[in-house]
Amino acid sequence: MGKNKQLTSRSEDFSAWYNEIIFRAELADHSPVKGSMVIRPWGYAIWENMQRALDDMFKQTGHQNVYLPLLIPMSFIEKEKEHVEGFKPELVVVTHAGGKELEEALVVRPTSETVVMSMMGKWIQSYRDLPMKLNQWANVMRWELRTRLFLRTSEFLWQEGHTMHANSEEAEEHTQTMLGVYRCFMEDWMAMPPVTGLKSESEKFAGAIKSYSCEAMMQDNKALQAGTSHFLGQNFSRQFDVRFQSAKGKEEYGWNTSWGVSTRLIGGLIMTHGDDMGLILPPKIAPIQVIVIPVKDMENGSVLEKANSICSQLKSQGIRAEVDGRDFINPGSKFYEWERKGVPIRLEIGPRDLESGQVVLVQRIGGKKEIIPQAEAVATMPSRLEQFQDLLLEMAMTRRENNSHRGVTEIGEIKEIMEQSGGFVYTGWSGDPEVEQNIKELTGATLRCLPSEEFQSAKIPTDCIGGKEKSEMEVVWAKAY
RNA sequence: CGGGGCGUGGCGCAGUCCGGUAGCGCACCUGCUUUGGGAGCAGGGGGUCCCCGGUUCGAAUCCGGGCGCCCCGACCA
Incomplete structure (x- = not known):
């Protein structure tokens, strides 16, 4: 039990704890380029689960996915006055291509309002084309002087929604709707309950009329802005000439919204639920919900066989379960590893359990070992995972209110x-x-x-x-x- | 960009003051024994000591210059 195997505790140094968790749970790593990060398979699997849930919610609220290009003409960014001022200091600019200097510099997208507006201008003629509700999953780049994995990197992954509406009320309402979607996602999937609200003038998005945000409280009691939704009015549609003919035959500028959440949410997840042993993942987004660990499988492989059989029973119930069948490390190491990675529930199965038809069940929170019949473990697993999910939300909610x-x-x-x-x-x-x-x-x-x-x-x-x-x-x- | 710190096997460090053939822990590889909370023993592999130049018989160590990274402040999802 070397001391170096343990994480720095949260109380000792919260920020060191955060960094260590990212490396030790193999979520991400630094890239060769300062300020950008490599998301490793475990971290990316979490992101994929988040994406899937969010994407479903976007589809349910009538959005369609598109892909907009990485490079944006500098002149586009400059069209909306506040937008330029807000983003100028963070822009990465491409000046050369094909061995020659470009006639017009290109910007690596910091966000895509300008491009989407220019396209919507082409696609929208009448009120019948509205509302137009688009979303894209993409990377964006904002040059940062001081970076932290997941929380602030120069390049990050996100989704950006862009919608165009026929009137102000509808657009404002949609801004609120998406704020609500984010809130639900954070509560129901991430167990990370935010306080939602309107941003002050000084804190709002560059180019917006109104910005709303989800503010989540981390375990060090600092706020993490975890999602934003903007009412952009006609600011962009005027600059990009997005006009439509109304039912009354009048030509009008469209009203638009934009909203986004990013991989920053993963940072929020870490700081909302993690403990001194490592990450704790809400079952709904955990890449593995139940890890099955065969113990003392020395003779004929019968323990492993049983572990596999329990695992496939769990899988047939739609549970993301895996067997850790590695025979070159001790069970103890596996326990620590999967705890560090935040897997909600662990099943241990050894020769004794083979005899008795039982299994050892350990939850990531509490850590007490329960010895229960195998059939019961399988049958009760869905509700245990649900309870685990609920418990995380409740703990986070209580912590938020207490502070x-x-x-x-x-x-x-x-x-x-x-x-x-x-x-x-x-x-x-x-x-x-x-x-x-x-x-x-x-x-x-x-x-x-x-x-x-x-x-x-x-x-x-x-x-x-x-x-x-x-x-x-x-x-x-x-x-x- | 301002203040501080650090660059030595994959990771964490010692060695630098006081120059003399590069070391420790973890990780890794092979074998045997192990396995219900981070295994033991034996053997083994791996380093342009950030870079360039200088001083010296000899530089990780001294001198000059450069680069990179981290931490703290102003700006940001």
Whole structure:
């Protein structure tokens, strides 16, 4: 039991713990190019499960997938004024190709609003073509000075949805719908319950009228912006001339939305559920839900045979189960390895169990060994996985609420909370950006969002946290990733 | 981009002050014994000591220059 085999604990150094988990659970690795990452099979399998669930949800809400190109003419990015200003510092620009300097520089997409708009302009003529609801799964690139695996890399994977609507109300409503989709996905699949809400002017997407976000609380009580949904109004359609003829025969500009979640969610997953042993995966997105480990399979292979048979019974119930039949490492090593990788449930089967028809079942949370009949283990597995999923959500929800401070009225109190435990602080706000800036400087916390109705406090302070004006709305403050 | 630290087998490090044939732990390979919480023994493979130049009989070590990475701050999903 060498000390070097253990992870740094979360309490000792949360950020070292995070980095180690990524390497030790074989989620990702650094690439030769600074700031980009290689996602390894275990990490990518998690992403694929997330993609599948999200993609289904997008299809159910009427979207179709497309693929837009990696390279965008510089002039496109420059068309929308705020959009350029927001993205300019992070652009990677291609100036040469085929051994020659290009006449017009190309930008490696930081996001695809501009291209999709230029295409929609071609495809849309009448209100009958609307709404047009597209999505793409792609990589994007935003040059970052300071990077962290999954949380902030120069290149990352995401999905970006782009929709065009015939009127403002419908587009706004769709922005909210997709925010809701994200929230459901995070709660139901990732067991990572966010607080949703509207972004302040200073925090919104470059080029948006309104941005909404999902803010999840990590175990160090910092906020992770885990998904965003934007109402873009007619900003882009005016610049890219996306017009349609209305039912009344009038020519109008379209109203559009965009929304995205990225591989950053995997970082969120780690920091939401991981413990000092390693990753803990919600069953719904775990690449392997049940790992079956044969123990003391020395003589005739009968233990392995039984393990395989139990595994295939689990599989026939739709459970993602695997047998770890490697004969060159000890069972103990396997236990640690699969725990590190976050597999929810482990079954151990040895000669004793062969005799008795039983099996040892261990859950990733709690870790207590249960000895139960094999048939029971198989039969109860689906409900055990469901319970595991529910437990994770409940734990995350409880943690979020326990570290939310409502009704705070003094900046000093925010500062104190940030210096000690951290967490989400709810206060009143007049809407004055100076107060926002001031609090950021004094406390290190940023304005995460104006919480959606159901996250709002029963009693909202009547005065702005800045102390001078009346409060116009409730806002959430937190240190953020 | 500002402040700090570090570059030595795959990974983590010692060696650098005080120059003398490159070492440890983990990992890896072979064999035997093991296997219900990170196995033991025996044998074995693997290093342009970040790069370039200089000093020296001799440089991982000293000097000069360059490059890269990490951490902390300002900007960001």
